[in-house]
Amino acid sequence: MNSNAFRMPARRVAVTAAAAALAAGPATLAGAGQAHATDDRGRAGAVVLRTGLDVSLLDKTAGVPLAVSLNEVRAPRSAEKTTLTAKLDGVEGGRPFTVLGAEVARASAIVTEEKAEGSVHLAHAKVHLPGLPLLSLIEVDQVTAKAVCAVGGKPVASADPLGAVTVLGKRTTLTAGGITEVKVPGVGEVRLDLTSLRTTSRTAAATALELKVSVNPLQLNVADVEGTVTLAEATCKSPAAAAAPTEPAAEVEPQGAPAEEANLAETGGSSATPYVAAGAVALLVAGGGAFAMARRRR
Secondary structure: OOHHHHHHHHHHHHHHHHHHHHHHHHHHHHHHHHHHHHHHOOEEEEEEEEEEEEEOOOOOEEEEEEEOOEEEEEEEEEEOOEEEEEEOOOOHHHHHOEEEEEEEEEEEEEEEEEEEEEEEEEEEEOOOOOOOOOOEEEEEEEEEEEEEEOOOOOOOOEEEEOOOOOOOOOEEOOOOOOOOOOOEOOEEEEEEEEEEEEEEOOEEEEEEEEEEEEOOOOOOOOOEEEEEEEEEEEEEEEOOOOOOOOOOOOOOOOOOOOHHHHEEEEEEOOOOHHHHHHHHHHHHHHHHHHHHHHHHHH
C-alpha cells in the first residue's frame, strides 16, 4: 500500500494540532488574571423644598400642576438660592408668585472615596400657595436634614425642625415622629409628617417635614390646592468598598538553555514566541507518529 495515504492525514493532523496550540495559548493567557471593577462611587442628594401640587381653577374644570423645587442638587454640588418663584396660567393674572422665601436655604451633596453626604439647612422661611397671597402655608425658624453614608460604617440620617412652626396662621406644636393636623375653617387643612428617617445597609434618607395639603382659597381664581410639600430632604448611598487587588498568575519560567532565551530577546523575540515553539513541537510529534505508522504498514 502506498505510504502517502498515511502521510497526508498525518500532515493534516499536525497542522491542526499546531493551529490549536497557537490559538489556545494567547486565549488562555488573556483569560488569566482579568478583573472586572464596578463603577460605584456612591451617591448623595439634597433639596430645600419640593412641591407636588394640583391647582384647580375657578374658571377651568381641569387642574394645573405646580411641581417646583428649590436648591435640588446631586453630588458633587451645592446651592444657596433663598427665593423660589413660580407662574401658573390663570393664577394672579399670569404673574409670578413667591412659593418660598428664606434668609438661609442651603443644600449640599458631597461624594468622596470614603463617604457620601447630603445636607440641608433652612432658616426663617415662609412657604406660600397659589390663591393665598397673604397667608403662609407654613413658617419655620430652622429646619435641618442630613444623611451620611461612610464606607464600612452604618448610614446615619437625622432631621430636625427647630423653633416655632406656624401653619395657616396657627402656631403649632409638632409631635416628634408622628402626624400633626391643622384645620382652618373656610381655608382648609394640612397634615404634617415630622422627621421621616430611613436607613439600609448602604443608604440613608432624612426628611424634616412633609405636608399633605388640602385647601380651598377661592381667591385669585384658585378653587382648590391639593398635594404634598416637602421641606429639607437629604439622601445618600455609600461608595463601594475598594476590592482587594488580585495578583496575576505567576509566570512559569521555561526550563533549559537560558543563553538561547537571551539571544531571542536580543534579536527581537516577541511574547508570541512560546506559542510558535509549541506549534513546532506539535508538528514534530505528529510527523513522528505518522512516520512510525507508515513503517509498520510496510
